[in-house]
Amino acid sequence: MSEQIPVLDLAPLQDGAPGALDRLGEELRRAFTEVGFYFVRNHGIPQSLLDATFEAAERFHAQPIEAKLALKINEHNIGYMPMRGATTRVNAVGDVALPNANEAIFFKRDLPADHPDVLANVRFRGRNQWPELPGFREQVLQACDAFEGLGLRLLPLYARALGLEPGFFAPYFDEPMYTLRMSHYPQQEPTAPENEFGIAPHVDTSFMTILAQNRIPGLSLRMPSGEWVDAPAPEGALLINGGMMLRRWTDKRFLATPHRVINRSGRERYAIPFFMDAGYRAVMAPITADSSPADDRTGREPPITYPDFMTGYQRSNFHHAADDKAEKVQMQGA
Ligand SMILES: O=C(O)CCC(=O)C(=O)O
C-alpha cells in the first residue's frame, strides 16, 4: 500500500543539491494530482519532540473532565471540544449523523494579551487557553515552532509544483495561521455501530496538514479510485496532505483527499495534526495553470482570505461535497 503514497526525501534540499528543488517539486505535483497525501523523510523534526508532544496530548486528556471543560472551545476555534461534541453529518447512507468519537483541544499561534488583534477581538486571533500542567505550554509551543518551520521550508516545493518561482508563497506566509489539534480517540467497542467513526470521512480546510506518525493505526484515506486504504506508517516519516484551502487556491488542480479515523485497535489513540494556512490578511486568488486561458472554465472561485473562508465554512453546516464523488464528506477545520 505505502507505494501508493509518494515519499519525498528532503535531504537533498537540505544539502543544497543541484536540481533538488525542481525534482521534489515534480514529485509534489504528482502527489497532489494523483493522491493528495505524501510522506516526507529527513524533515528535520526530532522524533523525541514528536514523542513528547504525543505524551503531552495524553497528559491533557487524562485530566478530570472539569479541568478540560474549563477551557471550552470558543469563537476563535481555540480550546477544548468534548467527546462527541461535534456531530459530523455522515452522508454515506441516509444522512445518519453520529457524533465523532473523539475529544480534542485546539491551539493557535500564542498571541500576547496586548497584541492588536487580541485587543480588537479579531476572530480566530484569540489567545490560547492553557491547562495547568507543568511544561505543557512549552511543549506545545515547541511543537508548533517545529511544524511551522517545516511547513515554511516546504513552500518552495509547492511553488515549483505549480510551475512558479520558489519564493512565490513567501509573502503570503509572513505570519501563517496555524492550529495544533491534540485529539484523543477512545477505543471503539467491537459492537459499535458501523457508522460510528473516531472522525467521520472529511476533507481538511487547511492549506497544509502535517500529521505525525501514529503508533496506533486507525487512519484511512480515500484514494481517487474511491477505495479506502489504511494509511501506512513508515518509521521516521511524516504524513502531509492538503485541504480545501490548497485545492481552492490551486484552482482545483491539487487534491484534497478525504480521510477518516476508526479506532478499533483496542487501545486509546492520540493524534497531533498541525494545520497551516496563509497569513490572516493574505488574499488568495486561484493560481491558474499557464496554459489555460483566464475564462476557459466556469466555477472558478473568487479570491478569499482565511477568516472569510473559515467563517463561510462554519456557516455552511459542513455540507460539502467532495467534488464529483458520489459519496459526500464534510470539511473538518481548525
Ligand atoms: O487522527 C488522525 O490520524 C487524523 C485526524 C484528522 O484527520 C483530523 O484531525 O483532521
Ligand SMILES: [Fe+2]
Ligand atoms: Fe483530517
